[in-house]
Amino acid sequence: MAFTGVVLLFKGDQVDPSDSYLTALNNAGFRTFHIPVLQFTFVNQEPLTKALQSAHKYSGIILTSPRCVQAVENVWSFKIYEHWNERKVFVVGPSTARAVRDTLHLPAEGEETGSAEALSVLIARSLADQVNPKPFLYPASSKASPNNFSGIPVERITAYETEECVDLRSLEQVSSGRIVCVFFSPSGVKAVLPELRRRNLSFKSIAIGHTTEEALKREQQPVDEVCESPSPEALKKCLKRICRGKRRCAIS
Template identity: 35%
Template sequence: MAGEVVYLLRVETTESDPFAEALRAAGYRPFVLPVLSVVWCNTEQLRAVLARSEAYGGLIFTSPRAVEAVRRLGSLPEAWRRRPVYVVGPRTAAAAQALGLQPRGEAAGSGRELARLILQAPRPERPLLFLCGARRRDELPALLRAAAFPLEELVVYDTRPSVPELPAEVPDWVVFFSPSGLEAARRLPIARERVRVAAIGPTTAAALQQEGWPVAAVARTPTPEGLLAAMQEATNLS
């Protein structure tokens, strides 16, 4: 419905938010709330493993922040551009492409879907390097290890809750972009029974439902278009 106020519970960023832009163009009034701050981890260890491209069969990224951890180190050794690179979602794919990589899995909406894609590819002789956050879900590594697929993980960032200044407008919608946003939401004066809740994907939706948040809309793809379509569909059904 035009004019509805939407809180987007996001990780802090200095860039414009494409989800807010898409919602604003559709007539909503979005507010980006930076409820999570990023802390970079294991920077020197990351630098060391990236210098040893010959030891790995490829890379896995499940978030743009993991790609950002690599970008912060400067130029990537050329050999990585010849390795398979697997990603979840178009934003992570775009971030990887900006590094000169050729990612696969843009259409994957979750770690589970990406794991299935990886398992269909030829098994590498060397482990894939999974660069992830400290709060990463178990789905992808569990599925790969269950299939005896060679994998090495390195945590390159963490997120910590922060309490942003809230706008005066009371929300009609609250959008969650990760399960870790739940911890931050507990600190905000949001009456869950008075708002409609949207999740960026099934993993986040499951975490919300487990904690008793009624989920009205789940994006079929983790994109601005996917979120907008899910919210509009939920509004039309109500």
Template identity: 30%
Template sequence: MKKVVLFKSASEDYKRAFTENNYQVVFVEPLRFSFINLDALKDKLALNEYEGLILTSPRAIDAVSKCWDPSKFVTWNMKKVYTVGPVSSQKITLSLGLEPLGSTAGNAENLAKLISTENTKTSKFLFPCGNLRSETLPNMLQMQEITIDSVTVYETKENESLKEDLIALNEGDQDPCCMVFFSPSGCEYIHRQLQTFNNKLSTLPHFAIGNTTAHKIENLGLEIAGVAAKPVPESVVQSVNSYFTPHQ
């Protein structure tokens, strides 16, 4: 049974999808998150000047949920809420009680196109985000004269135990067959730590959850073995299988 390293927090959905395809899964979390500016976010949520809300990460959804008061924010039930994937879509419904749009968009570029086609140029959206956000979505929407009010609600930092986790992985009894990356910032932290000690991990095939993460890996001078067609477990497994099947 091949061992696959997933650089993300533990997930039963991913574990199940890979196990069913005869892979052993190891989760390594490269990131730590801390919430900031929640009072400012709560004040903005209380305003009635936005056509909608854009939530492109689980942490942004968590930040909003920490401020959420259904009795005070009833107007959001009549506004548009956009996200990029089915997992985030489900999280928004469960945490906020809202019905999001864009769950099949898959990435920021497709989401920006969807928002542009469904809204007028005078629209204004609230965009809670992280300190390392991509500028793709804001830039594309601003080109369409759609106003984006960005508020940084969480900070992304390197997991303090990342190097220790990587060394343990490198020295384990069974060598991994590949590594799957889930964020550009995670790619950067992992790559930087792998430069600090001799390892077998750097030569493994690198897979990405989406194009943004894939571009980051390539910018670090590394090759991409595959990119998931959608940011869901089944697509990630398919990407890995597609690589190893002709190589067996």
């Protein structure tokens, strides 16, 4: 029997019909809605440009999301590319790696990591034989944890500000039936959870990564599954486990 409920993806700032998660889940038989929860404003473009023009000062650059890549792309040029082509580029997850390859035309390491914590381990290994390594440039969200990459020399520049901006009108059509909510970030948890509770909706929760898991736990929200890597395939596995747990669907 097919899954008869809905999957709500709380992520990003706009609905993208070609979103890899949306496409993969719909193709797998899950009725899926993408609900934007945030809006972004790019800031500090001049300091970021100056930093990118001084690639010799850095061991490399750390990019934790496609939005970070977009912030860099906004000030990117061929002259900057020539210098960074010889530096290490570390990323979190396949979508960020793909953005780096497609827009900055640089190779990336860390595609298999699903969190800043996991990427920190990879970066630390790369620095193991260096005595006084140069810092990594780290363009970040205004809401990124100050503890990200602790123990690794970084020069952090806030490249974009994140604000809550949730339009939950589409929830009107899913007010009943089985609901699985997928939270992609702590910001999304903060923006969405109060409204879900106000509507008294019953739902299962999936967290993308352990940072988001901790955000849900702080709000006393049960976490049914944790997606270990930020990829559609990993999310499909989580959904299938939820299905098997209730024995109400069987999607292969």
